[in-house]
Amino acid sequence: MTLLEVRDLTVAFGRRPPVVRGISFALEQGQRVGLIGESGCGKTVTSLAVMGLLAENASVRGSIVCKGTELVGASDRELSTFRGDEISMIFQEPMTALDPTMRAGRQVAEVLRLHAGAAAGAARERVLAMLAEVGFSDPERIADSYPHQLSGGQRQRVVTAMALINSPDLVICDEPTTALDVTVQAKVLDLLDRVLTRENAACLFISHDLAVVSQLASDILVMLDGVIVERGTASEILTAPKHPYTRGLVATSRLDLVEPGSRLPVVEDFYVAGASG
């Protein structure tokens, strides 16, 4: 069964030209799709549109169907039953995605309590189990910590716990590792891979980093200026990119192929915006 089907999605803000221009893609149950593209190409807007979290002045056209329910034009009340339960989201910036006035454990519990209606004691147990699941060896201490007492990687894992505690079918990861340094990044990716596998959750993984996407996703969509310019399996995209922009992306991510002393490749070597097409 198709979990999520996005068809001809167009998003515009106010009277400005649309930032997402008629994109279509679908996710099957448990499928992991990477959405890749440069800053400002419409990746985050696409994910917020799926969540129904765009600002008031956004106009959304097209169709987003999740488990047979049309989400475009649905009321906030209808959407909030989907958020957290069916679809959840992990955000880019772990430093600001947690409320500074609330202990980490309570923030995770808040999400759980609302949807599962569990008793307070059971909720605490579940939160600690979830924190252990995202790789904390001392979940008690983490649950009682305020965000400013945690490192960036720890916060990102708390955010991950929040997104996964209700066992959603689809997790949208909006550049979850961009703000982390490379070693922590690898750990968080590893963790995501494990937890997603265990929960059999589908994932829409958004990034501008081809290397990161290819670690997690089986399929890749390449987005440029609000349209999807290329799609295929991860290995197809990496070994035989067709669109010049994708070729540029692949070349810039393969630093091992660069001759020592020669100039590093840039995307513009392969694709110049507005030139050929």
Place this chain on the structure above:
Amino acid sequence: MRRASLWAGVVLIGFVVVTAVVSRLWSPFDPVMPVGTRLLPPGWPCVLGTDAFGRDVASRLMVGAQGCLWVGIVAVGIAALVGVPLGLLSAGLKGPASEVLLRATDVAQAFPALLLALLLAGAFGGNTVTAMIAIGLAAVPQFLRIARAGALTVLASDFVLAARACGIGRVAIARTHVLPNIAPLVGVQASVTFAMAILAEAALSYLGLGTQPPTPSWGSMLRDAQSVLFVDPLLAVWPGLAIAVAVLGFNLLGDGLRDLLDPRLREVA
């Protein structure tokens, strides 16, 4: 140095609070009954002398502290309990409803607190309760604005977006995320409004529209002292000093709290 203002405020307010508490249990003399000769200079046993009716000034000052604190507490309570929810509402509402609320606030704010108090006093009689309500209502716009401004900042934050992405509703977000995050702002405003309320009540009592005789209040003591200003100027100095201490205390506390809670400094601390 930043903490100095906070601590000075705490000490001054502490002094007023202790005086008020002690005066409930004990004061040197009965504050409403004459104890001896009129207009006694400071001495013993009347430490600050007696007023034009022969009442002990020190006792009256002590009991007056109670009234000043009550007025502050009730007025700030009314202003915060009405203003903060309205502020949250106006931040959460979209479109015309929010605009209407804001313009109504502008109108309310253009209305001087003392004028409102005079109106209420005219309608319901001048007493402490009318004064407290009038001062509280007049301060509602301040709390509404501060709560709205704070709530708009919090609502635009990533953690609120993350909470919404997890399916948490508007009311729950207001309660668990917005309120705790704007609490410092509201606390600072409460301290400043408290000082304003003390001053306003003193002014109303001075005009005879606040606390009524024989209950002692600093404002009415000033008025009583006015008629004998050239005979015994010290009588005006004592309540004036008491008002100044209380107002200064709450303003310093407000300043100190603001510095302490400044988000740009909080990360460092």
